[in-house]
Amino acid sequence: MSDKQIYKPYENWKEFNIIEENGKKFLELYNYKLQIDETNYIPKAGLLFEEILKEKADGKNVLDLGCGQMGILGLIALHYGAKKLLSVDVDERCIKWLSTIIQENNIKNIRVLKSDMFANIDKKEKFNLILSNPPHMPMKSGKLCDSGGSDGKKYIIEIIKKSFNYLEDNGELNMMMFDFEGTNKSYNNDKSIFELAKEIGYSEIKTIFTFEKDITPGSVTYDCLDYIKKVYPKYNFDMIKPKCNIIINSFRK
Ligand SMILES: C[S@@+](CC[C@H](N)C(=O)[O-])C[C@H]1O[C@@H](n2cnc3c(N)ncnc32)[C@H](O)[C@@H]1O
DSSP: OEEEEEEOSSTTSOOEEEEEETTEEEEEETTEEEEOOTTOOOOOGGGGGHHHHHHHOTTOEEEEESOTTTTHHHHHHHHTTOSEEEEEESOHHHHHHHHHHHHHHTOOSEEEEEOSTTTTSOTTOOEEEEEEOOOOBOOSSOOTTTBOOTTSOHHHHHHHHHHGGGEEEEEEEEEEEEGGGTSSSOSSSSOOHHHHHHHHTOSEEEEEEEEEEEOOTTSHHHHHHHHHHHHSTTSOOOSSSOEEEEEEEEEEO
């Protein structure tokens, strides 16, 4: 017997099924049944990667950096034809949970590795596609999954810099961030992310997906909003109904 519930990560986006079987809960995604752990964490923004991966995953050798316990970005890529996948997280708990999911779903062509960013990835490995939804919330301290350091860009910048040496020629980094963090335009006195990526040597830099999200009471973004406004004073939040854009940028080597 299985019970079905609807999971709708965002009001203005698609819905998924959560099923309950023998006291265990699973997120249903394509032909995968991804068990939800005791923290009840269900991916949200990461699922938006589907919008780009259905076009570009086919045949690629993929790295998912900060894969989380469900390894969602990489699994979407595999579904859309990725040839090989390396899923990496610094959190041992995520590595163990994802390894069980892989076994239970009999997923092939995937390796899972515990690593602090690129630290344990063989320097000789090259990827066609690096994917990341890194911790990118501006906060001085917070959960491993959320905290991107005081301006939210600690990992974003590290990933842009280090990915360059792990990409095949013409390979591409696709990374999620918030628009207020200053992608093609800066909202404080820092360089924009695009300027920085250009200096590193990426040849083609662009936003490939934009999703407008309401910042609703109770969300981590809402709780950090007063602080975010101080870090990015030039970004114009509508204070009656605050919104921001979740975006995926592409950095081509
Ligand atoms: C925003 S969550 C994204 C999880 C998943 N990719 C998704 O989209 O649902 C960020 C992930 O990065 C991991 N992480 C944090 N710091 C890391 C580091 N230094 N190296 C590798 N992974 C890290 C966290 O454990 C967490 O799983």
